């Protein structure tokens with residue numbers, strides 16, 4: 001049967017798109033990255049992914065999975081054998097005691113976090129997010145009819161959270177506090193006292209606490225604490241992780257979240273509805289990553305540490321260093337002496353000096369006078385790129 005296109009109907013206004021997603025801004029990181037792609041030869045300091053290949057033994061396990069026909073659906077939460085290995089990893093690295101039933105794997109950390117928010121948040125709820133912060137959190141909320149409320153992590157405080165502000169921002173609608181340490185974009189690692197205070201705040205106001213620990217194994221100095229380690233029996237805490245950063249596996253798409261059985265059961269229903277399960281091939285490769293030698297993790301972290309020292313040295317010399325990052329693979333450069341908004345600065349730096357860095361405005365208001373430099377770039381690119389940036393701030397504008 002053919003249905004003829006009715007021109008009278010065609011003149012009607014199209015059915016509306018969902019207002020939240022249709023009206024939200026695209027990621028400000030992608031905007032500059034797309035422009036950089038059009039300019040061959042650009043020094044790319046904008047990308048937020050490891051520049052190392054996935055370790056060979058992990059790639060081999062993925063290839064074997066295909067050859068051995070491990071190419072079918074798995075349990076929605078992920079292969080039991082993978083979740084058993086994750087139980088060991090969470091105990092060893094994060095000090096979190098859990099069970100395979102209380103872990104759900106998703107398509108990347110982003111998928112695991114989005115499913116957790118969908119399991120918790122309803123229309124009208126408010127979610128506390130850090131400013132500056134990873135833009136994806138705020139982009140997850142319009143689909144849920146929820147609203148972001150930003151708590152400041154100001155440059156003047158080395159990008160540490162202002163705990164008093166968080167307290168003041170809590171309203172009867174507040175449902176979730178999102179904590180991200182080590183932090184993207186600032187590289188800040190929150191000290192144990194700060195994490196304890198954030199847990200206490202969530203408990204006192206009866207909020208869910210989603211802890212995004214996707215950079216848990218990229219700690220450059222000092223120690224790092226997981227909220228779920230501090231409050232092991234608190235069912236309000238969900239902790240999210242990824243293979244993307246630790247094992248240079250961004251394209252494989254595997255993350256996971258752990259929390260109470262009740263929460264993970266609801267997260268699993270969300271995952272059932274939108275992904276069924278994450279790639280089986282990836283899950284087998286991830287098992288090899290967990291079971292195999294861990295030197296690759298330490299080697300990558302040590303490269304990021306060396307590059308952090310290199311970039312921090314150049315920025316410090318140019319008086320553009322805001323805070324020395326202790327984790328993740330980012331460093332913020334102060335571009336406020338130019339008087340330009342970060343987005344304008346970033347586009348001029350790209351067009352006039354051939355260097356691409358993510359404008360601080362992509363991450364909120366607090367970093368409007370800064371740009372984010374990714375340390376996941378070669379030492380040579382970092383040396384040249386950060387030097388050109390410093391020269392441009394002081395003499396180019």
Ligand SMILES: Cc1ncc(COP(=O)(O)O)c(C=O)c1O
Nearest residue numbers: 108109110134184214242244255
């Ligand atoms: C803070 C933060 N959380 C989570 C993720 C999720 O990464 P993926 O979805 O690749 O696991 C990222 C990626 O950039 C990130 O920066």
